Every structure is written in C-alpha cells, then in structure tokens.
Amino acid sequence: MAAVSEIRGGTAPSQKVPDLAAIEAAARRLAGQAVVTPLLESHDLNARVGGRVLIKPETLQRTGSFKFRGAFNKISQLPRGSSVVAFSSGNHAQGVAAAAQILGLPAVIVMPGDAPAIKIANTRSYGAEVVFYDRHRDDREKVAAGLAAERKASLVRPYDDPDIIAGQGTIGLEIAQQCRALGVTPEVVASPCGGGGLIAGCATALRALLPEVRIHSVEPQGFDDTARSLQTHTRLGNQPGATSICDALMAPSPGELTFAINDRLLAGGCAVSDREVQAAMAYAFRALKLVIEPGGSVALAAALTGKLDLRGRVAVIICSGGNVDPGTFAQALAVES
Amino acid sequence: MAAVSEIRGGTAPSQKVPDLAAIEAAARRLAGQAVVTPLLESHDLNARVGGRVLIKPETLQRTGSFKFRGAFNKISQLPRGSSVVAFSSGNHAQGVAAAAQILGLPAVIVMPGDAPAIKIANTRSYGAEVVFYDRHRDDREKVAAGLAAERKASLVRPYDDPDIIAGQGTIGLEIAQQCRALGVTPEVVASPCGGGGLIAGCATALRALLPEVRIHSVEPQGFDDTARSLQTHTRLGNQPGATSICDALMAPSPGELTFAINDRLLAGGCAVSDREVQAAMAYAFRALKLVIEPGGSVALAAALTGKLDLRGRVAVIICSGGNVDPGTFAQALAVES
Numbered sequence: 001m002a003a004v005s006e007i008r009g010g011t012a013p014s015q016k017v018p019d020l021a022a023i024e025a026a027a028r029r030l031a032g033q034a035v036v037t038p039l040l041e042s043h044d045l046n047a048r049v050g051g052r053v054l055i056k057p058e059t060l061q062r063t064g065s066f067k068f069r070g071a072f073n074k075i076s077q078l079p080r081g082s083s084v085v086a087f088s089s090g091n092h093a094q095g096v097a098a099a100a101q102i103l104g105l106p107a108v109i110v111m112p113g114d115a116p117a118i119k120i121a122n123t124r125s126y127g128a129e130v131v132f133y134d135r136h137r138d139d140r141e142k143v144a145a146g147l148a149a150e151r152k153a154s155l156v157r158p159y160d161d162p163d164i165i166a167g168q169g170t171i172g173l174e175i176a177q178q179c180r181a182l183g184v185t186p187e188v189v190a191s192p193c194g195g196g197g198l199i200a201g202c203a204t205a206l207r208a209l210l211p212e213v214r215i216h217s218v219e220p221q222g223f224d225d226t227a228r229s230l231q232t233h234t235r236l237g238n239q240p241g242a243t244s245i246c247d248a249l250m251a252p253s254p255g256e257l258t259f260a261i262n263d264r265l266l267a268g269g270c271a272v273s274d275r276e277v278q279a280a281m282a283y284a285f286r287a288l289k290l291v292i293e294p295g296g297s298v299a300l301a302a303a304l305t306g307k308l309d310l311r312g313r314v315a316v317i318i319c320s321g322g323n324v325d326p327g328t329f330a331q332a333l334a335v336e337s
Numbered sequence: 338m339a340a341v342s343e344i345r346g347g348t349a350p351s352q353k354v355p356d357l358a359a360i361e362a363a364a365r366r367l368a369g370q371a372v373v374t375p376l377l378e379s380h381d382l383n384a385r386v387g388g389r390v391l392i393k394p395e396t397l398q399r400t401g402s403f404k405f406r407g408a409f410n411k412i413s414q415l416p417r418g419s420s421v422v423a424f425s426s427g428n429h430a431q432g433v434a435a436a437a438q439i440l441g442l443p444a445v446i447v448m449p450g451d452a453p454a455i456k457i458a459n460t461r462s463y464g465a466e467v468v469f470y471d472r473h474r475d476d477r478e479k480v481a482a483g484l485a486a487e488r489k490a491s492l493v494r495p496y497d498d499p500d501i502i503a504g505q506g507t508i509g510l511e512i513a514q515q516c517r518a519l520g521v522t523p524e525v526v527a528s529p530c531g532g533g534g535l536i537a538g539c540a541t542a543l544r545a546l547l548p549e550v551r552i553h554s555v556e557p558q559g560f561d562d563t564a565r566s567l568q569t570h571t572r573l574g575n576q577p578g579a580t581s582i583c584d585a586l587m588a589p590s591p592g593e594l595t596f597a598i599n600d601r602l603l604a605g606g607c608a609v610s611d612r613e614v615q616a617a618m619a620y621a622f623r624a625l626k627l628v629i630e631p632g633g634s635v636a637l638a639a640a641l642t643g644k645l646d647l648r649g650r651v652a653v654i655i656c657s658g659g660n661v662d663p664g665t666f667a668q669a670l671a672v673e674s
Contacts, residue, residue, distance in 0.1 A: 289659035
C-alpha cells in the first residue's frame with residue numbers, strides 16, 4: 001500500500017502526555033464502575049499459535065467495549081452541570097452515553113447513519129440523544145464541534161485526549177497486575193488500533209511496568225495508518241474510499257497525541273483483511289466462546305494468521321469490543337477458520 | 338406436568354458420596370489442566386434482575402464445558418495402561434476424549450447420531466473413536482457397557498460416579514473462593530441440571546463452605562425430572578417422547594448417587610421452555626458477549642424470566658457449556674429477548 005498524505009511533521013503534541021500516575025488515578029476513578037476484565041487462556045489457542053496466549057476480553061466491559069473506561073475517566077472530571085457531545089461510530093458513543101448517564105449529565109452523540117443497529121440502539125438505551133451524519137459527505141468533527149458550541153457542551157473526543165488515553169490505559173495496568181499474579185511476564189502485547197487511544201494508554205502503563213515488552217498495533221487493511229506512520233515516524237492518513245467490516249477502526253489518521261506516544265513506545269504494526277477478521281470471529285465463537293466484533297478481533301486475527309509470530313512466546317491479545325449485529329456475526333461464522 | 342414412573346424408592350446410594358475433601362483433592366489434580374473460570378458481572382444483567390448476579394462461565398473451560406473437570410479427575414486415577422469408554426450427547430464426550438488424550442489413554446465414545454456436529458467433530462479432534470447409537474431405539478448404557486466389556490475398557494459414566502461428581506464440584510469450590518476474594522456472600526446459586534452431577538458436586542462444596550446458600554437446579558421443560566423428584570423425594574423419570582433444544586440436559590432421570598446428594602442439599606428446581614432458552618442465548622450474545630449453548634443457558638433463562646426471583650439478592654449463575662452449532666445459535670439470535 002502506498003503511503004498517503006502526511007498529516008503533520010513534528011512529534012511534539014499540543015496536549016500533555018499522560019503518565020503512569022495519570023493511569024493509576026484513572027483506575028481509582030473507575031473502581032466499582034468499570035469491570036476488571038479477566039485474562040482468559042485457551043489450550044486450543046495456545047496449541048494453535050505455538051505459544052502462550054492470554055486474552056484480555058474488553059468485550060466483557062460495561063457497554064461491550066473498552067471505551068467506557070476513557071469516557072468515564074474524562075466525564076467524571078468535568079465540572080458539575082456540564083453536558084457532553086461526542087462523535088463515534090458506536091463504541092465511544094455507548095461509553096460516553098453510559099458514563100454520562102451514571103454521572104447525571106445530558107449527552108448528545110453524533111453517529112454515522114450506517115453504524116451497526118446494535119450500537120445505535122444501545123447508545124439510545126443509555127438515555128443519549130443521537131444525531132446522525134453521513135460518513136462519506138460530512139466532517140463528523142465539525143458537526144460535533146458545532147453542536148458542542150450551540151449547546152455549550154464539552155466535546156468528548158474519542159482518542160486524542162489525555163484523560164481518554166489514561167482511562168484506556170487502565171487495561172494495560174490490569175494486564176501488568178494480572179500477569180504478575182499469574183507469575184508470567186508477557187513478551188508481546190497486541191491490540192486493535194483505530195485512532196490509537198487504547199494502545200497509547202496501554203503502552204504507557206505496560207512499558208512503565210514491563211520495560212522489555214513489545215507492543216504491536218493491529219489494524220484493518222486499508223486503515224493501516226498507524227503501521228505506516230510508525231515506519232516513517234510521521235503521521236500518515238489512509239486512502240480515501242477504503243472499506244472494512246471493522247466499523248470501530250476507521251479513524252482517518254493517527255491522533256496527534258496518541259501518535260506522539262505510540263511512535264515512542266510501540267514495536268510496530270500490521271494489518272489484517274476482512275476475511276482474516278471473519279475467520280478470527282468464527283474461531284472465537286467456536287473455540288473461545290466469545291462474541292467479538294470485527295474491529296475487536298483484529299489482534300486475534302494477527303495471532304491466528306501468524307502475521308504476529310507468537311511461537312514460543314508469552315503474549316497478551318486485547319479483544320477490544322463485542323458490539324456486533326447478529327447478521328454480521330452469522331456472516332463471519334459462515335467463513336471457514 | 339404429571340409425575341412419571343418412579344425409578345427406585347430409597348435414598349441410600351450404592352456408591353460412596355464424595356465430600357469436600359474429595360473435591361479439594363480433585364482441584365489439586367486439575368491444577369494446571371482445567372481453566373479456573375472467572376466470575377463475570379454485568380451491570381445490565383444486575384439492573385435487569387434487580388439483584389447482583391455473578392456468572393460462572395464454564396463455556397470458557399477446556400473443551401467448552403464443565404465436563405472436562407469430572408472426566409480428568411476420574412481418568413487421572415485409572416491404572417496405567419487403561420482405556421476408556423463413555424456415552425454422551427457431546428460435552429462429556431469431549432471432556433473424556435480430551436482428558437484421555439492428555440493422559441495418553443485410548444478412548445471410545447458412544448454418541449447419538451443427532452448430536453450437534455460441533456460436538457462430534459471436537460470429540461474426534463481429541464483423538465477419540467466415535468461410535469453412534471440411535472437416541473430413540475438403542476439403550477446407550479447397554480451399548481457402552483458392551484463396548485467396555487469387549488475392549489476391556491473402563492466405563493466413564495457421565496454423572497453417577499463419585500470421582501465425576503467431585504471433579505464437577507471444583508466449580509463450587511472456585512465459586513466459594515472467588516466470592517470470598519470479592520467480599521460477597523452468595524445467597525443463591527443456580528445451575529443447569531441433566532443427570533445432576535454438576536449441581537451435586539457444586540452443592541457439596543458450597544453447602545460445606547457456605548451453609549446458608551440456597552441452590553436451585555434448572556432444567557428444560559419436559560426434562561424436569563430433578564425438580565419433580567425433589568418435590569416427592571423420589572427419583573422420577575421423564576415422559577418418553579419429550580423434545581428440547583437442550584441436547585446436553587436430556588438425561589432420562591436423576592442419577593442414583595447424584596439424587597441422594599441433591600435431595601439432601603438443594604433448595605428446589607424449576608424448568609424453562611425452549612423459547613426462554615433461546616431468549617437467554619440471545620441476551621448472552623447481545624449483553625454479555627458470551628456464546629452459551631442451549632443447555633448451558635437454562636439457569637440464566639430462569640434468572641431472566643423471573644422464575645428464579647433474584648430481586649435484592651446476590652446470586653451465582655452457572656453457564657455450563659458453549660458448544661453450539663452456528664445454525665442453532667443463529668436461530669436463537671432471531672428470537673426477541
């Protein structure tokens with residue numbers, strides 16, 4: 001894939017980079033609100049990749065994805081009487097809506113009209129107002145910024161925000177703590193990557209606690225902006241018009257703040273095809289008994305295909321979300337894994 | 338439903354009743370072989386039932402169901418050079434096949450010709466020989482006993498065996514330990530029930546460690562032999578010709594040994610319909626992100642329908658297995674929950 005437009009040269013972000021202390025503070029805010037998701041192990045998966053794999057299933061998180069962590073960490077620090085606006089294809093929408101509902105704040109969510117029905121329905125179920133935009137025609141950031149100005153609301157960005165990154169980083173903190181409790185030292189951690197907030201937060205916690213760990217981003221083919229940007233140490237965007245079943249991972253380019261972190265802390269990135277994602281979803285159904293959405297399955301897909309070589313290694317694979325419509329799920333099950 | 342034929346009067350079983358020490362010994366044999374499945378909590382499920390529910394997902398167990406525990410506990414105590422025969426609709430088959438493979442013993446499994454394809458394929462994948470019988474015409478126990486005699490093999494019964502019950506009881510032991518670690522005291526534990534080995538083992542561990550806990554069996558309608566037997570303190574069989582999508586829970590009557598335990602330790606039982614089971618499977622897909630097979634979902638179904646009243650209570654719900662064919666799963670997702 002050819003490199004596309006460069007976004008910006010420098011790596012000095014305009015916002016503060018969160019550190020381990022910020023992530024530990026987020027963990028304290030999330031205590032009792034977020035699920036401490038377990039580390040799961042499958043003998044079948046270990047045999048298949050020839051290593052030891054621990055799955056971190058954020059599918060089991062409140063709202064069905066990791067996004068609740070960052071949203072709650074951010075919104076719980078807003079002044080009393082605030083209201084919030086967010087733009088999202090669905091998982092951040094649900095995270096923001098649920099966190100706002102718990103904290104008693106009104107929320108407006110800007111979602112693409114073609115978001116999965118389950119994500120739209122769930123967002124509304126948390127009491128949020130949903131405003132649609134056209135993924136191909138409208139600039140979602142502008143729509144959301146306009147709404148935020150009109151309603152005097154705080155814009156809760158999906159990834160390029162220190163409080164969001166710190167919230168997602170609690171996953172990395174838990175991984176380090178849970179591996180220590182198991183008496184294992186992970187050599188590799190692989191995570192799905194859209195705008196890069198999840199992996200930036202995790203990398204911050206993990207590299208602070210386990211300096212030798214190698215952290216890999218996994219993206220859908222056509223949306224491998226982080227992998228290419230890591231190679232050139234420059235933020236690169238994706239080719240316009242690319243498509244993917246991974247609706248959660250279609251950010252146009254790495255975030256400014258997230259890439260500043262990821263460029264420093266990640267070992268590299270790779271990309272998987274829609275068909276590899278479907279095979280991973282089918283494998284998760286058959287062997288792991290987990291419901292994982294397309295975007296949540298990319299790191300597992302990289303492990304199963306060998307694009308991420310885990311032979312003889314101890315690895316943690318993050319499965320970031322499980323909000324998938326029954327029809328999309330059934331299609332994946334029809335793919336031979 | 339009318340009471341059916343009485344199986345036998347007395348409650349004094351011909352085999353030794355396992356105790357907490359036998360379950361603790363089983364836990365030591367299973368260490369490093371079986372998965373210590375986590376307790377999962379869902380805010381959505383808590384809100385829905387009006388209580389606090391902890392899910393024990395044996396779907397995440399090796400071979401996709403709890404049956405591995407009992408099978409490994411039993412087979413690991415057989416003399417060197419043994420071989421094994423078992424009859425099973427599928428989950429015990431996989432548990433026995435996997436345990437025998439790990440321990441290096443040949444295994445022959447007698448399965449109904451209409452068992453789910455995933456269970457037949459998985460059983461063969463663990464190296465076992467599969468022999469089919471006709472669920473409506475043949476006596477599976479006789480077929481298996483004949484094969485065992487012919488091949489000088491040990492018959493590994495699915496539930497009516499102290500070592501099998503003790504192995505399944507390690508789930509109850511883990512529930513007690515995990516609840517203690519969480520600082521909660523479960524008031525209710527509900528479990529799927531076929532022949533009664535899972536719930537008999539769990540009840541033995543749980544009532545020893547938490548004497549006040551109320552333990553409920555849940556069965557498919559038409560196969561509620563344990564519920565009816567508990568009411569009359571007499572082993573009763575099911576009406577011939579009953580059907581259910583819960584292929585794992587179609588035992589003809591309570592076991593002699595399991596019922597002697599369950600009659601003493603259980604608080605009662607209830608039954609759920611196929612439609613309620615499908616709704617529970619769909620709920621688990623949508624809200625819990627877990628793949629649960631029909632028979633594994635009955636206790637969750639009892640909680641969701643209110644047949645098990647959990648309002649204001651702390652409860653543990655055992656989801657016993659996840660080996661379901663994609664077509665059966667897709668049909669359940671089509672049911673409104």
